[in-house]
Every structure is written in structure tokens, then in C-alpha cells.
Amino acid sequence: MQLLAAFGLSEDDSALVLESEGSEIGRSLTASGSYAFTLSTGRKGAGSRDGERMTLVPITSMTRTLGVLVIFGKKREGDLGDHELLRAVGTALGLSIESLKDKEELAQTASLLSTTLDSTADGILVVGASGRIESFNAKFAEMWGIPRSILESGDDGEALSFVLDQLKAPDEFIAKVKELYAQPDAESRDNLHFKDGRVFERFSKPRRLAGQVVGRVWSFRDVTERVKAEETIRHLAYHDVLTGLPNRVAFEERLRIDLAQARRNHQKVAVMFLDLDRFKAVNDTVGHAGGDQLLQQVAGEFVEAIREGDTVARVGGDEFTFILPGIEHTEDAGVVAERILRSVRQPRMVAGQDFHVTTSIGISVFPKDGSDADALMRNADTAMYRAKERGRDNHQVFTPAMKASLMETLALENDLSHALEREELFLRYQPVVDLSSGRVVGAEALLRWQHPKRGLVQPDEFIPLAEETGLIVPIGEWVLRGACAQAKAWQEDGLGPQWVSVNVSARQVEQPGLVAAVARALAEHGLRPASLHLELTEGAVMRQMEPVVSTLSQLRAMGLRLCVDDFGTGYSSLGYLKRFPIDTIKIDRSF
Incomplete structure (x- = not known):
């Protein structure tokens, strides 16, 4: 009715046209654009506008009707009679409209994707098959400090120079990149360590189009704090909080490793067990803070007294253990023990008071005093108690007779x-x-x-x-x-x-x-x-x-x-x- 009214027909004339031609118009407009329909006012009952024509052309895409093209004009012979041409015009209009809609939707999608990528905590880099930069987000530029002008130019070589200068191991970085380009289907995840202490987690996977690899996507995440936390937890799991020395867990693992190597090479390994004499009296005199200060002092001296490759650990309150791998003779361990005894007995000040501190040391040697870590630790402990029995401030090397003495002590206790x-x-x-x-x-x-x-x-x-x-x-x-x-x-x-x-x-x-x-x-x-x-x-x-x-x-x-x-x-x-x-x-x- 609106189209006919726009053509100049009255409401009654429009009703007559629809009554006589409505079914044909409907078929034409729903026939998937197979032909155009022409309506002439010269028809009976069409009103006084004879000689004018209104042509309705369906606007269609390949899959649906989008609208109707209305053409008004004077009636001339042969004018607008090519229905195939009109159908082609309607189809062309439909495809153009669809294309504009697709471009708009594509632009909206690209905008949404860009906004999403820029809001992520990860740096994203997209490269082509040759390595040339195709896309990146703002976080990537910020994390690596690469000027946007270089990234926007797509010059991967210039961008790479900024990357390599920051890394602790640039050669490993280059090797991994070459490895992945040699294996286009491979994925990779590793950590990059920077000279300034930062750590990035790097993840890479191939970019595919229609099943074919056309490039690669790299993502980078700053995991510095997480790595530091993990390192702290790992350190606490294997080190004594007060002295920073390895703890019992670390000591036992190290001893097992040293014993395995000694077995292969037919070498000796000495284990020393050390206990500060009358440490509790020091602790009670100046308090626990003073006792802790003393432990820190002697721990530093123990580190200075041993060789490179030796191990010292704090395994209890005032108990320390040592591993001396690769010694030639049992007496070599005695030399180290005497050096430690001399160091500890030096006059020292703790919490503002002068103290004369001594220590007792027990020594066991692999393989004669034990074939495993438990036996060596146990026998070194027994020798240490013998050193205390002999007046403290000395070292004793384990002998089988000490074990008999220990058994006698246990019997006496019972x-x-x-x-x-x-x-x-x-x-x-x-x-x-x-x-x-x-x-x-x-x-x-x-x-x-x-x-x-x-x-x-x-x-x-x-x-x-x-x-x-x-x-x-x-x-x-x-x-x-x-x-x-x-x-x-x-x-x-x-x-x-x-x-x-x-x-x-x-x-x-x-x-x-x-x-x-x-x-x-x-x-x-x-x-x-x-x-x-x-x-x-x-x-x-x-x-x-x-x-x-x-x-x-x-x-x-x-x-x-x-x-x-x-x-x-x-x-x-x-x-x-x-x-x-x-x-x-x-x-x-x-x-």
C-alpha cells in the first residue's frame, strides 16, 4: 500500500491494484529474484496516471532477499523490459549490501579482538612464515621496550636486536627460534631470563589457515614474581633459615650423591658430626637472640674452614654436619676438624658478652665405617659423643669399640x-x-x-x-x-x-x-x-x-x-x- 501510495495512487486505486495484481506481485518478489515485475497505471482501475510505470525489483544476495528496488518512470516502448537485466541489478545490489555488512562486522570483530589482546597481561606477537611481524599487542611492545615504529614496520631483524641485548642467553634464544621454524608444526614453552633479573614465560604455537601453517604466534608472560616465590620456597625446603646453610634434607641428598660417586671412583668420603659444647648455657645466658647470633657466627666460620666441593649443613639446634668427599686418608678429615676446633675456641663476643665456646666433633669414613648415609651419620654421631666424654673441645674418629660403648650406655639407661x-x-x-x-x-x-x-x-x-x-x-x-x-x-x-x-x-x-x-x-x-x-x-x-x-x-x-x-x-x-x-x-x- 505504501509503495502504491508513493506512486500517486489513491487508497481505493491501490486496493484495486492489489486485488487484481497482488498475487502476481507477491510471487515475483518471493521468486528468489528470478525476474522483475512491472506495474502500469494504464491498467483498468489504476487511476488517472496512465503512461507512468512502477517497476519492483527484488534485491537479493546468494542466499536471501534483502529488500525491494522501486523504479518510477514514464512508459516508453521497450523501457525496463529486460527482466534479466533488472534481476542482475537486484542481485548486484544485494551482494554489495551483504559485502558492506560483512566489512562492518569484520571491523567490529577486529576492533573487539584488538581491544581484548591489548587488555591481556600477556605480550602477543604474530609473525608470518618468513618471520616478518604481522601483528602485536600493546603489552608486547611494553614488555620488550621495542619502539612501535619498528614493530609496525614488520622488520623482525631490527626488533630481534632489541630482544637479544636484554637476555642472559641470547644464543639459546636464537637456537630455539631456528628450531621452531625448522619444525613448523611444533609447539614450545620455556622461560627467558633477563640480565635485569626479570623472567618471561615464552609460549609458541603454529598459526594455521585452511589447515596450512602460515606463521607462528608467540606469547610472553612476566613470571618474575612467581619464579622468585618458587625459588624462595625451594631454598627454604633445602636450607636453614637462620644460617643459610643446607638443611638436613639437602645434606642427606648431597651425601647420597657423593657416596654414589665415591663407589664408582673407589674413593673415601668423610662425614663429620659437630655439636657446640654447652650451647644451652649460652642460650640461657644471653637469650635466644644471642644464641642465634652465635650460630650465625660459627656457621660463617665453618664455610670458611672447608674446601670447595665440601658440604656443611645445620641439621639441628646447635648440630652441624660436614661431607668431605675425595679424601686420601682418614687423617685428612682430622686436619679439617682441628681447623674448625681452633676457629670455634677463639674468644668471641655475643650480645655484648665475652664467651669461650668449644665444640666436639665425631668423624666416620666411607667405606670402612659404613656403606650408606644412615650408617655414616649414626657412627659420626657416636664418635661425637665420645669426644664429649673425653672432655669436649676435641675430635674423635669412629671405631667399632664406640658402638659397644654406646650399647653399654643404653643398657645402663635401661x-x-x-x-x-x-x-x-x-x-x-x-x-x-x-x-x-x-x-x-x-x-x-x-x-x-x-x-x-x-x-x-x-x-x-x-x-x-x-x-x-x-x-x-x-x-x-x-x-x-x-x-x-x-x-x-x-x-x-x-x-x-x-x-x-x-x-x-x-x-x-x-x-x-x-x-x-x-x-x-x-x-x-x-x-x-x-x-x-x-x-x-x-x-x-x-x-x-x-x-x-x-x-x-x-x-x-x-x-x-x-x-x-x-x-x-x-x-x-x-x-x-x-x-x-x-x-x-x-x-x-x-x-
Whole structure:
């Protein structure tokens, strides 16, 4: 109706035309553009515009009708009668419109793709089969610092010069590029390391068109922070945080590698186990921060003392292990050990205080002392304990006899754990005499062990073992009860000793139940607190200062007298001892 009205027909004339010609017009316009339809107003009922013509030409593409071309004109013979020509005009118009739409859609797609690529965190580079640059995103130019003018020129050679100057291994970069161009279908992923410390992950895959490789796409991602984090995690997994030395895991892996090489080459490998002597006393004197400072000092000295190719690791609190591969003789390990001993025993200052530190070292040698890492470590540890038994500040080389000694110690420990219940322990008393009057004023309780097979076991054989295993706590309580009972008995019999002295170990002082145990022993036997003296070693006083001061203050408040024995063998000073509620000090001969 609108087209007919535009032609100048009235509404009634238009209705008549559609009534008579509508079906033919519809067939023409839906016939896939097979021919053009011509409508003349000269037809009956067409109105007063005779001699004019309206031609409707379907506008079609190859697959669909897009619209209608309307042509108005005067009627002339033969004019617009070539329907094939009109159909071709309609088809040409349809294809042109489709092409414009495709170009618009293509431009929108290209714009979307470009925007997407520029917003990614990866640098993208697209090259042709010859390597010439065809496309790139803004991130690529930014990451590599290549001027856009060079990239837009497509000159891959000039762009490559910017790349190679930044890399740690430019030759490897070139080799990988050549390898991929020689294998067009190959994909690749690796890391590029820059001179400035950056790390890029590089990924490359072929670009295909209709199944054929026509170039290559490269993507680059900055993974510097991720790589640093991975390296940190890897370092922490294999290194000691405090000293930076390899840890136990790294040490054991290195030892297995060195042993495998020694087997192939028929060489010797020495393993050394080192423990700082009385490190806990240092730690308790200046605190954990001071102890850490000492560990860092000696760790640096250990690194300086060994050869290139040797390994030193921290495997515990104050325990260090060494691997000395390729030694000619066992004595070679002894030379290194003596160098370490001399270095450690040098006077040093830690946390503002002077210390004389020593160490004990045990040595085992492959293959005579063990064929695997576990055996060598175990035997070096055994030798180290023998060095401590021999006065510390020395080194010992493992011998099979040491293992027998260790087994004997384990057996002794087992027997000691049953000594109380078997009533094998007993007390002897050493009188304390007032030189001015000659009177016995007190007595020191001395613990003894009568072993059913070994006979009388000396205190220096089993007391350290009891302290190490914790058996000293129940044994110490038994001694307190026995000494209180004896002191009360002397008093009731009117005998000389006015008080009894009991040694208390560091392990007992650290236990929260010491005050209660003393109170029970006194109450059980009705002994006055002033009749009980407690003797502590200097080392016991120096451990965990705040808890020790609290415990000693409570004991002193009960009325007990407190004494420090063997003063001068540790790290304290008389000024330092003023902080503690001490009544008496026994000074060691070596002070």
C-alpha cells in the first residue's frame, strides 16, 4: 500500500491494484529474484496516471532477499523490459549490501579482538612464515621496550636486536627460534631470563589457515614474581633459615650423591658430626637472640674452614654436619676438624658478652665405617659423643669399640630406669665441719647406685644419664624425701648435723613441681625448712632465668637456704648472680 501510495495512487486505486495484481506481485518478489515485475497505471482501475510505470525489483544476495528496488518512470516502448537485466541489478545490489555488512562486522570483530589482546597481561606477537611481524599487542611492545615504529614496520631483524641485548642467553634464544621454524608444526614453552633479573614465560604455537601453517604466534608472560616465590620456597625446603646453610634434607641428598660417586671412583668420603659444647648455657645466658647470633657466627666460620666441593649443613639446634668427599686418608678429615676446633675456641663476643665456646666433633669414613648415609651419620654421631666424654673441645674418629660403648650406655639407661623400684639407690652423707669449733654443723647427701651386676656405679657415670633422660626428676624427689627423713632422725637423736644439703639438677629446677615436692618432703617428715639446704650448679641457675628466679624465690620464702655450687665453670658473673636469691656460693678451683 505504501509503495502504491508513493506512486500517486489513491487508497481505493491501490486496493484495486492489489486485488487484481497482488498475487502476481507477491510471487515475483518471493521468486528468489528470478525476474522483475512491472506495474502500469494504464491498467483498468489504476487511476488517472496512465503512461507512468512502477517497476519492483527484488534485491537479493546468494542466499536471501534483502529488500525491494522501486523504479518510477514514464512508459516508453521497450523501457525496463529486460527482466534479466533488472534481476542482475537486484542481485548486484544485494551482494554489495551483504559485502558492506560483512566489512562492518569484520571491523567490529577486529576492533573487539584488538581491544581484548591489548587488555591481556600477556605480550602477543604474530609473525608470518618468513618471520616478518604481522601483528602485536600493546603489552608486547611494553614488555620488550621495542619502539612501535619498528614493530609496525614488520622488520623482525631490527626488533630481534632489541630482544637479544636484554637476555642472559641470547644464543639459546636464537637456537630455539631456528628450531621452531625448522619444525613448523611444533609447539614450545620455556622461560627467558633477563640480565635485569626479570623472567618471561615464552609460549609458541603454529598459526594455521585452511589447515596450512602460515606463521607462528608467540606469547610472553612476566613470571618474575612467581619464579622468585618458587625459588624462595625451594631454598627454604633445602636450607636453614637462620644460617643459610643446607638443611638436613639437602645434606642427606648431597651425601647420597657423593657416596654414589665415591663407589664408582673407589674413593673415601668423610662425614663429620659437630655439636657446640654447652650451647644451652649460652642460650640461657644471653637469650635466644644471642644464641642465634652465635650460630650465625660459627656457621660463617665453618664455610670458611672447608674446601670447595665440601658440604656443611645445620641439621639441628646447635648440630652441624660436614661431607668431605675425595679424601686420601682418614687423617685428612682430622686436619679439617682441628681447623674448625681452633676457629670455634677463639674468644668471641655475643650480645655484648665475652664467651669461650668449644665444640666436639665425631668423624666416620666411607667405606670402612659404613656403606650408606644412615650408617655414616649414626657412627659420626657416636664418635661425637665420645669426644664429649673425653672432655669436649676435641675430635674423635669412629671405631667399632664406640658402638659397644654406646650399647653399654643404653643398657645402663635401661637399668637406671628400674633402679628405684628395685631399691638399688642409696644415700651416703658427707659431714660439713665448722673449722673454728670442729663441730659437725651439717651434711651433704650423696647419691649412690649399687648395681646387682656392675657393682657400685659412680655418680659421674649415671647422674648425667639421669639428667639427659629425665629420670633425675623422680630420683631427685626420692633423694629429697630420704634426706629429710635422715635429718629429722639425727635431730631426734640429738646428733650433730643441724641441716642436710641436697643437690638439685637443672632439670628439676625447670620442673614446675619442684616447690611442691620440697614442701611435701618437709611436711612428710616434720622437718623445719631451715634444716634443708638446696645446692644448684651454676648452669642450673643460668637456664631460663625468669622461671628459675621465680622458683628460687618461692623456696627462699619457705625458709630454705640456697647455694650455688661449682661457680666459675660457666658463663655467669658475680654481678649476674645478684639477681638470684642465693645464700652461699661455692667457687670452683678453676675460677
